Amino acid sequence: MTGVAAEAGDAVDAVDAAVAVLRAAERRRHRLDLSLAVATPVSLLALWQAAADLHWVDPRIFTPPVEIARAAGQLISSGTLPSDLAATLARLVVGFVIGAAGGTAVGLLLGIARPLRAALSPLFTALYAIPQIALLPLLLVIFGVGETAKVLTVVAVTFFVLEINALSAVRHFDPRLVEAGRAYGASGAKMFRYVLLPGSLPAIFTGLRVSIALGLVVITATEFVASNNGLGFLVWNSWQLFEPDQMYVGMATIALLGVALTAVIAALERVAVPWVHRRSR
Amino acid sequence: MEVDLLSGPERVPVSPVAPALEARRVSKVFVGRAGEATLALRDVGLEVQRGTFVSLIGPSGCGKSTLLRILGGLEQPSTGEVRSTTRQERGGLPAVAFVFQDYGLFPWLSVVDNVAFGLRMAGMGKRERHDRARAWLARMGLAGFERSYPEQLSGGMRQRLSLARAFVTDPEVLLMDEPMAALDAQTRLLLQEDLVRLWEETKKTVVLVTHSLDEALLLGDRVVVMTARPGRVKLDLPVGLPRPRNASSATGVAFSRMKADLWAALRDEVEKSLEHS
CATH class of the missing domain: 3.40.50.300 (P-loop containing nucleotide triphosphate hydrolases)
Structure with a gap:
């Protein structure tokens, strides 16, 4: 081996060693991030438990986590929690699907049809400004205390969020991409199908993420006042009967449901809009 | 006379x-x-x-x-x-192809689908249009990037991609x-x-x-x-x-x-x- 080659070999070895050191350091930082993310909520729960046990706080109001877990076990085995969860989930999903499909279709249509947009867009914007939960009494008057009124509150909030997002996506569509589409033979229905629709999907998914969270808020509030089942009812009824342990179970379930539904939307988004997530990877 | x-x-x-x-x-x-x-x-x-x-x-x-x-x-x-x-139409393909300054590539389409876009609009089947697109990608030095998205490419690669998209339709202009x-x-x-x-x-x-004056002269028959x-x-x-x-x-x-x-x-x-x- 010549001296130069040997030196080059040494240099390669040295670089490899440096890379290994940097990789190990990055792995350590990553492990630390993970353990901190887990340790924080676990410590807070432990602190809560200790505070209640030692009567730093009133355990009748701040039910300690162990008691909450016990209450959750009872609610699950009695079937109350699963049936409340199913009732809320059904209302939310039905309302969300109807509202999202309708809102997206109407928003896209208003985006491409100027006279329709001129006629309806200001009206929809004004209606969106009304908190959808304020519609509930009216819906109850019209539809009675059935499922329809409850589902429609979710439909209303989802519809407007998607209508506004889809409309805005088309209105602010990159004109250079429309021009490129036109230059390569897309017009009319093809322009919509192959350019406008796929290009609007990221904004539509943003709308879905926002409206699933809003939908959960609205259905919970609706069940507070106008339902005798569902997670909202569980929380509200537990407060009225002063059973805070059950109330906490209901609140935690609502929170977990929100996390789970957001994760479902995020998973759908990764499938439907893969290019957004592969950006500069 | x-x-x-x-x-x-x-x-x-x-x-x-x-x-x-x-x-x-x-x-x-x-x-x-x-x-x-x-x-x-x-x-x-x-x-x-x-x-x-x-x-x-x-x-x-x-x-x-x-x-x-x-x-x-x-x-x-x-x-x-x-x-x-x-000739205005050749099997639905436009006679004119454009190459844009900012590339005008569709971010939601993979590299190969971007190249094949014009062919697809003309109604060409998937296999044929992908074969043609791949051939032009190879010619432009982009073989191996077919399944990437435009945003993952450098500026020079994106412009080669947009050239491939133009040339694949075999335009007259x-x-x-x-x-x-x-x-x-x-x-x-x-x-x-x-x-x-x-x-x-x-x-x-x-x-x-x-x-660019240099570019105009280097490439053109007329400026x-x-x-x-x-x-x-x-x-x-x-x-x-x-x-x-x-x-x-x-x-x-x-x-x-x-x-x-x-x-x-x-x-x-x-x-x-x-x-x-």
């Missing part, structure tokens, strides 16, 4: 070949939201012969991009007309709007050489809008200089540089003299456009 005697059969002038593209007294007015009118082009006449490469140069805002889009049918002239002898303006100087040199080579292989009819807004044709300079050309064609006395001529014509217009803005 003598003239008649002299003209043998081989001397009879062939019927003049109609240019592939011709703009006649084209003007374009834009009307803004507040109702203000801007005259972008005034009485532009331009002929582009089949199989020639015309570089279009002019100060910023002189309407050269607008002229290009009018030539390609993406925009209608306010007055005047554009004539084209290109290629219209390029400052295709290299967004690239760094070295990438730009490489792509210019690619373009020279591609053009000399395919002999498409090309109109290239550019800001057309436009005035400040409203744009008109100021100078139509034939470029006599021998082909095949390469980067070293942009050296030598003839090149320098032409560049000086171009700049002399362009300089006043650039100053005018500065005064306006």
Whole structure:
């Protein structure tokens, strides 16, 4: 081996060693991030438990986590929690699907049809400004205390969020991409199908993420006042009967449901809009 | 009578070949939201012969991009007309292909689907259009990136991709709007050489809008200089540089003299456009 080659070999070895050191350091930082993310909520729960046990706080109001877990076990085995969860989930999903499909279709249509947009867009914007939960009494008057009124509150909030997002996506569509589409033979229905629709999907998914969270808020509030089942009812009824342990179970379930539904939307988004997530990877 | 005697059969002038593209007294007015009118082009006449490469140069805002889009049918002239002898449809494929400054690539389509977009719009089946797209990707040095998305590529690769998208439709006319303006100087040199080579292989009819005097001369058979807004044709300079050309064609006395001529014509217009803005 010549001296130069040997030196080059040494240099390669040295670089490899440096890379290994940097990789190990990055792995350590990553492990630390993970353990901190887990340790924080676990410590807070432990602190809560200790505070209640030692009567730093009133355990009748701040039910300690162990008691909450016990209450959750009872609610699950009695079937109350699963049936409340199913009732809320059904209302939310039905309302969300109807509202999202309708809102997206109407928003896209208003985006491409100027006279329709001129006629309806200001009206929809004004209606969106009304908190959808304020519609509930009216819906109850019209539809009675059935499922329809409850589902429609979710439909209303989802519809407007998607209508506004889809409309805005088309209105602010990159004109250079429309021009490129036109230059390569897309017009009319093809322009919509192959350019406008796929290009609007990221904004539509943003709308879905926002409206699933809003939908959960609205259905919970609706069940507070106008339902005798569902997670909202569980929380509200537990407060009225002063059973805070059950109330906490209901609140935690609502929170977990929100996390789970957001994760479902995020998973759908990764499938439907893969290019957004592969950006500069 | 003598003239008649002299003209043998081989001397009879062939019927003049109609240019592939011709703009006649084209003007374009834009009307803004507040109702203000801007005259972008005034009485532009331009002929582009089949199989020639015309570089279009002019100060910023002189309407050269607008002229290009009018030539390609993406925009209608306010007055005047554009004539084209290109066959309008070949199995649904447009006779004209565009290459845009900012590439105009669809971020939601993979590299291979971007290239195949025009073929898909023309109704070509998936296998055939992907085969053709892959062949052009390979030719442009992008083999192996078929399943990537445009945002994962560098600027130079994106512009090669947009060239592949144009060439794959085998257009008769290629219209390029400052295709290299967004690239760094070295990438730009490489792509210019690619373009020279591609053009000399395919002999498409090309109109290239550019800001660069060197690029206009290196690539073009003619360089057309436009005035400040409203744009008109100021100078139509034939470029006599021998082909095949390469980067070293942009050296030598003839090149320098032409560049000086171009700049002399362009300089006043650039100053005018500065005064306006």
